[in-house]
Amino acid sequence: MGILERITKNVDNKYWYPENDTFPVKNRYTAGVAGQKFFQELKDNGKIYGTTCAACKLTFVPAKLFCEQCFAELDDWVDVGTTGILWSWTIAYKNKDDSKKETPTLLAAIRLADGLLVHWLGECSPEDVEIGMPVTAVFKDPGEREGSLLDIGHFKPVIS
Amino acid sequence: MSKKVAIVGLGYSSFRTTSQDVSYREMIFEAATKCYEDAGGVHPQDIDAFVACSEDFMEGISIADEYVPDQLGAVLKPVQSITGDGLQGLASAAMHVLTGELDLVTLSAFSKASNVLHYANVVSYACDPTYVRPLKENPYFIAGLEMNRYLYETGTTEEQCAMVTAKNKGNALFNPTAAYGAKIDVKDVLQSDPLFSPLKYLDKSQDLDGAIVFLLASEEKAYQYTDKPIWIKGLGWATDTPNLDNRLDGMGDAVYARLAAQKAYEMAGITYPRKEIHFAELDDTFSFKELQHLEALNICSRGEAGKLLEQGVFSKNGDFPVNVSGGSLGVGYLHEANGLQRLMEVVLQLRGEAGKRQLDDVETGLAFAWRGIPTATGAAAVLSSRY
Structure with missing residues (x-):
């Protein structure tokens, strides 16, 4: 397309879907320096990393480049393991469009070091779930991982 | 505060669950017209500046501040738009007056929620793109996580939360602007559809359309516009981390409310809020939020709100009435205008x-707003009819 040519019809616009008259809102989001390394470790090694602020005695999970308390740059990377504590949980009965889910899903906030990861809880039923119980990450097979939160398939209770 | 700022005018459009017949700008125009009439018929030309609260995503437009001036009478005037709740806007408008350079400032907020077809998608876009959004879940699951943690930490029960809904919907029956008034009991709430357990359908407020406009004036000018100025005594606002991963304390406790209230009380010279303040209109987006906020606002201690509620302390006829208007559960959820609905009732x-x-013999009131899921932003205002 040059300076003398213009799209003059919406239907010719490749981001306009005339069949349902929608315009997708899409953009890229950069995970950042710390996010890049966090996801790389998930993907390559099945490890969950945090960064520690020695001054504040806090280990952030997911890893962060800076301490939000004291503003120090963080480069003390710590493998925090793949087992955490169930901080809270809920059963989601609704889909994103507010329709009823055919199968409700268990969602959890999992405490790892001083941070929380939000993820699905699997291999258990609601009767077995208690705040404070240990839960562990179940990773996808290495070949299926793509450097995202979803490289972890879900968390499951640790059977003691 | 070093100088005093008064609320001298109040106007609101009729609140409705849908409003296909008017645009949001016409709705604000209605509220602004009534506000200026309420302030003795002031002409917008005599107003020095305007503060408008809105959120781009909610309006289906972008750069919302460009859509502000005409419906407020603010064309070619100083305009500031706040992407936040109306009480954050109140703080801004009050600061305009506190500069000493501006005597009359308009404040507005509105909700046209019925125009938003997929609100959960809007909220989803406010969640972290790398650590939350990939789950593709309805973001209201965060409310389920927060409620469960709050109940766990404080020993508050689902029944006590249900009682909040019953109280507020009952209060709303006496408020002609309320759309969701009903006479229901705890059982109705407990038996309503589960959404994000323990959160149920009747634990959650429902959308409402409406616009609210206030006029603020300096101490010197206040009595030119009203015989009954309401004085802003204290303001405070705070935002906790936007990241869910850093909300260890913030998942079960409303830390933002604690900090916002501390500042507002300090400014107002309040030491014992439950004694020195006579009633409160505060965020009840979800039933448990009213109890959590009461505790964070230091009206009672942690874990005590549910018990005091059972004793009737927060009822219309109780020692410390809370959400006499009906709150969001009874009036409806006005999005960025929620704070101004609470302020409206206080005024x-x-x-x-x-x-x-x-209410009988009330002189000082508290308004508190929260910006809702997934935010951890709150704003508090203490107001008084006493100079």
Whole structure:
């Protein structure tokens, strides 16, 4: 397309879907320096990393480049393991469009070091779930991982 | 505060669950017209500056501040738009007056929620793109996580939360602007559809359309516009981390509310809020939020709100009435205008214009707003009819 040519019809616009008259809102989001390394470790090694602020005695999970308390740059990377504590949980009965889910899903906030990861809880039923119980990450097979939160398939209770 | 700022005008459009017949700008125009009439018929040309609260995503437009001036009478005037709740806007508008350079400032907020077809998608876009959004879940699951943690930490029960809904919907029956008034009991709430357990359908407020406009004036000018100025005594606002991963304390406790209230009380010279403040209109987006906020606002101690509620302390006739208007559960959820609905009730009560729900002998009131899921932003305002 040059300076003398213009799209003059919406239907010719490749981001306009005339069949349902929608315009997708899409953009890229950069995970950042710390996010890049966090996801790389998930993907390559099945490890969950945090960064520690020695001054504040806090280990952030997911890893962060800076301490939000004291503003120090963080480069003390710590493998925090793949087992955490169930901080809270809920059963989601609704889909994103507010329709009823055919199968409700268990969602959890999992405490790892001083941070929380939000993820699905699997291999258990609601009767077995208690705040404070240990839960562990179940990773996808290495070949299926793509450097995202979803490289972890879900968390499951640790059977003691 | 070093100088005093008064609320001298109040106007609102009729609140409705849908409003296909008017645009949001026409709705604001209605509220602005009524506000200026309420302030003795002031002409917008005499107003020095305007503060408008809105959120781009909610309006289906972008750069919302460009859509502000005409409906407020603010064309070619200083305009500031706040992407936040109306009470954050109140803080801004008050600061305009506190500069000493501006005597009359308009404040507006609105909700046209019925125009938003997929609100959960909007909220989803406010969640972290790398750590939350990939789950593709309805973001209201965060409310389920927060409620569960709050109940766990404080020993509050689902029944006590249900009682909040019953109280507020009952209060709303006496408020002609309320769309969701009903006489229901705890059982109705407990038996309503589960959404994000323990959160149920009747634990969650429902959308409402409406616009609210206030006029603020300096101490020197206040009595030119009203016989009953309502004085802003204290303001505070705070935002906790936007990241869910850093909300260890913030998942079960409303830390933002604690900090916002501390600042507002300090400014107002309040040491014992439950004694020195006579009633409160505060965020009840979800039933548990009213109890959590009461505790964070230091009206009672942690874990105590549910018990005091059972004793009737927060009822219309109780020692410390809470959400006499009906709150969001009874009136409806006005998005960025929620804070101004709470402020509106405080002003009406302090003026003695609250009709059938008028409280006796109230002089000082508290308004508190939260911006809702997934935010951890709150704003508090202490107001008084006493100079």
